[in-house]
Amino acid sequence: MRLAELSERSGVSTATIKYYLREGLLQPGRRVSATQAEYGEDHLRRLRLVRALIQIGGVPVAAAREVIAAAEDESLDHHLRLGAATRALPCAERPAEDDPAVETARRSVAALLERLGWSSGRGPDLRNPAHRRLIDSVAALVRLGYPCDTEQLLPYAQLAAQLAVTDLDMVEEQPTPTGQIEAAVALTVLYEPVLLSLRRMAHAEESARRF
Amino acid sequence: MRLAELSERSGVSTATIKYYLREGLLQPGRRVSATQAEYGEDHLRRLRLVRALIQIGGVPVAAAREVIAAAEDESLDHHLRLGAATRALPCAERPAEDDPAVETARRSVAALLERLGWSSGRGPDLRNPAHRRLIDSVAALVRLGYPCDTEQLLPYAQLAAQLAVTDLDMVEEQPTPTGQIEAAVALTVLYEPVLLSLRRMAHAEESARRF
DNA sequence: CATGCTTGGATAGTTTCACTGTCCAATGGA
DNA sequence: TCCATTGGACAGTGAAACTATCCAAGCATG
Numbered sequence: 001m002r003l004a005e006l007s008e009r010s011g012v013s014t015a016t017i018k019y020y021l022r023e024g025l026l027q028p029g030r031r032v033s034a035t036q037a038e039y040g041e042d043h044l045r046r047l048r049l050v051r052a053l054i055q056i057g058g059v060p061v062a063a064a065r066e067v068i069a070a071a072e073d074e075s076l077d078h079h080l081r082l083g084a085a086t087r088a089l090p091c092a093e094r095p096a097e098d099d100p101a102v103e104t105a106r107r108s109v110a111a112l113l114e115r116l117g118w119s120s121g122r123g124p125d126l127r128n129p130a131h132r133r134l135i136d137s138v139a140a141l142v143r144l145g146y147p148c149d150t151e152q153l154l155p156y157a158q159l160a161a162q163l164a165v166t167d168l169d170m171v172e173e174q175p176t177p178t179g180q181i182e183a184a185v186a187l188t189v190l191y192e193p194v195l196l197s198l199r200r201m202a203h204a205e206e207s208a209r210r211f
Numbered sequence: 212m213r214l215a216e217l218s219e220r221s222g223v224s225t226a227t228i229k230y231y232l233r234e235g236l237l238q239p240g241r242r243v244s245a246t247q248a249e250y251g252e253d254h255l256r257r258l259r260l261v262r263a264l265i266q267i268g269g270v271p272v273a274a275a276r277e278v279i280a281a282a283e284d285e286s287l288d289h290h291l292r293l294g295a296a297t298r299a300l301p302c303a304e305r306p307a308e309d310d311p312a313v314e315t316a317r318r319s320v321a322a323l324l325e326r327l328g329w330s331s332g333r334g335p336d337l338r339n340p341a342h343r344r345l346i347d348s349v350a351a352l353v354r355l356g357y358p359c360d361t362e363q364l365l366p367y368a369q370l371a372a373q374l375a376v377t378d379l380d381m382v383e384e385q386p387t388p389t390g391q392i393e394a395a396v397a398l399t400v401l402y403e404p405v406l407l408s409l410r411r412m413a414h415a416e417e418s419a420r421r422f
Numbered sequence: 423c424a425t426g427c428t429t430g431g432a433t434a435g436t437t438t439c440a441c442t443g444t445c446c447a448a449t450g451g452a
Numbered sequence: 453t454c455c456a457t458t459g460g461a462c463a464g465t466g467a468a469a470c471t472a473t474c475c476a477a478g479c480a481t482g
Contacts, residue, residue, distance in 0.1 A: 003459070011310075015442050018460075023440095035448045035458050045355075052351040054440090058269075061440065079422040083415055099222075118416045128415060134408035140263040141401050144256075146381070146394065148405075155377050156402070157409050159370045164413035166366050168421060170357070183357065188414060190352050191367070192407055194359075197345035198368050199406070202375035203399060204294055204339060205329045210379060211290040214430070226471050229431075234469095246429050246477045265469090272469065 003029070006039045010047045017047065024065050025050045049186060057189035071181045078177055085185045087128055105139035111150045116157055167191065214240075217250045221258045228258065235276050236261045260397060268400035282392045289388055296396045298339055316350035322361045327368055378402065 007014045020026045026046055029037030046068075053059040053067070070076070070084035109131070113119055126132070141148040167187055174180045218225045231237045237257055240248030257279075264270040264278070281287070281295035320342070324330055337343070352359040381398055385391045 002457090004457080013442080014459090016440085019441060022460090029459095031459095033449065033458095035460085036450085037459070048355055052355060056348050056351040079418060082418055082422075086411060086414065118412065128412065130408040130411035130415075133404055134412070137267050137401055137404040137408065140267040141397070141405075143259055144263060144397055144401075146397060146401075152381070153405070153409075156374070156406055157413070159373060160406065160409035160413040161417070162370060163367070163410050164417040167410075167414060168417050170363070172421075184414075186352070186355055186357060188411065190348060190355075190357075192410075193344055193348040194352075194364070195367055195371065195406070195410070196403055197341040197348065198364075198371035199374050199378075199403075200297060200341035200399065201329065201339065201345070202368070202371040203297060203378060204341075206372070206375040206379050207290060207293060210383075211293075213428090215428080224471080225430090227469085230470060233431090240430095242430095244429095244478065246431085247479085248430065 001039045001044075003037065003039065006043060006047065009044055010051065012047060012051060020047070020050060020061075023061055025061065025068060049182065052186065053189055056193055058193075059189060067185055071185055078180070081181055082171075082184045085181060086188045099139065099143075101139040101143040102135065104142050105135045105148070108138055108142075108149045108153065109135050112153045112157060115150055115154065116161075163195070212250045212255075214248065214250065217254060217258065220255055221262065223258060223262055231258070231261060231272075234272055236272065236279060260393065263397065264400055267404055269404075270400060278396055282396055289391070292392055293382075293395045296392060297399045310350065310354075312350040312354040313346065315353050316346045316348075316359070319349055319353075319360045319364065320346050323364045323368060326361055326365065327372070374406070 001009070003014050003017060006012075007017055010017075012020075017026065021028055026043060029039040029043065032038045050064055050068070053064050054061060059067070067085050070087075071081060073081060073084070076084060138148050138153070170187055171180050171183045174183045212220070214225050214228060218228055221228075223231075228237065232239055237254060240250040240254065243249045261275055261279070264275045265272060270278070278296050281298075282292060284292060284295070287295060349359050349364070378398055382391050382394045385394045
């Protein structure tokens with residue numbers, strides 16, 4: 001298939017596809033002549049994944065490239081690739097001031113992880129951007145004066161643990177290792193808006209019930 | 212307190228505070244002379260909330276203004292304000308093409324809501340951006356070939372319902388109506404990154420357990 | 423009272439991100 | 453043969469969120 005057809009079938013403009021090719025989000029097509037390249041079904045599939053990550057998941061283009069690269073890196077083993085793919089993901093900036101709220105947040109999170117037995121023995125995984133993001137978010141809540149210690153976080157963490165089981169089950173349903181990696185990325189990112197939307201809708205529902 | 216002190220105490224540059232004042236995210240200070248204005252503790256509190264919404268919650272400036280405006284609108288009753296504040300929130304673009312995936316997604320979501328008994332009698336709440344976002348997200352999953360019907364969504368929705376109960380409990384702990392509105396906004400938005408971070412950490416944990 | 427730093431307001435500039443548009447030479451189908 | 457199409461290079465665009473510069477009117481200090 002030519003660029004034009006790839007564009008047609010994916011609903012992404014040729015200009016944007018060229019941009020993604022330049023940015024390394026899409027592997028280049030098989031060159032069939034000096035001015036023509038051939039694309040296959042995997043290009044289409046990859047393009048759809050990239051689009052979904054960026055448009056629905058809100059992943060920045062640069063981060064999407066990292067994720068794709070990690071997912072394809074043959075030098076890593078399955079578990080590492082699975083983790084690397086998601087570890088390369090969102091990540092906020094790094095204010096990380098030695099603000100007292102950050103210190104409080106750090107302690108709350110450490111206590112929570114201790115209580116859950118997560119990362120036990122290994123210590124908190126500071127490479128994981130999710131961990132930093134959690135601390136920053138808790139710090140923001142603390143700064144506003146909302147209670148946000150282990151007590152409040154525990155129910156959220158327990159629900160997160162349940163979600164993880166469901167999510168990993170879905171990943172394991174994929175037959176091939178490559179399919180599992182892709183599913184891990186796609187399901188991690190694309191179920192986030194699903195979950196948040198459902199939570200907001202549940203708020204509306206629960207609020208209507210109470211008032 | 213003067214602008215400089217407000218900046219000092221909040222950690223936000225005076226230039227940015229001026230920008231927020233221009234954008235209507237912050238009520239102007241009490242003019243004490245032609246070139247001086249006085250700010251109080253509420254300004255500081257509001258500024259911290261705005262900053263958290265924008266930096267941690269990732270809410271765009273324009274949306275934050277809407278939220279603030281809705282939360283302050285005295286013409287609405289408590290429940291409406293509570294809902295309006297969160298309804299003004301994120302919202303993706305509106306591709307809403309008559310793509311077959313969108314149609315499938317729409318049906319899955321409708322079936323889910325039916326099954327949960329949400330919005331019963333009232334029909335799906337199309338004013339709620341969360342509803343549209345849910346459909347778009349499910350459509351993206353469908354397009355990639357991942358199963359995403361009522362079967363898969365139900366556990367997520369049930370967890371969301373549990374979260375909503377916890378969240379509303381926290382809101383109701385606030386003594387004043389104003390405090391409740393603010394808490395609704397802050398907790399809705401700021402627990403989102405908390406939840407997503409915990410989910411990602413739980414993925415890592417569960418993945419480590421399995422492999 | 424002179425003077426010089428500070429303040430708040432207005433306005434223009436900067437940076438980043440994600441595209442988008444234009445040009446061009448080389449095809450390749452009619 | 454002829455001319456629309458293709459892929460690549462590169463410059464331009466528009467939105468978003470700040471950031472920097474100016475300026476005149478205070479206020480504080482000697």
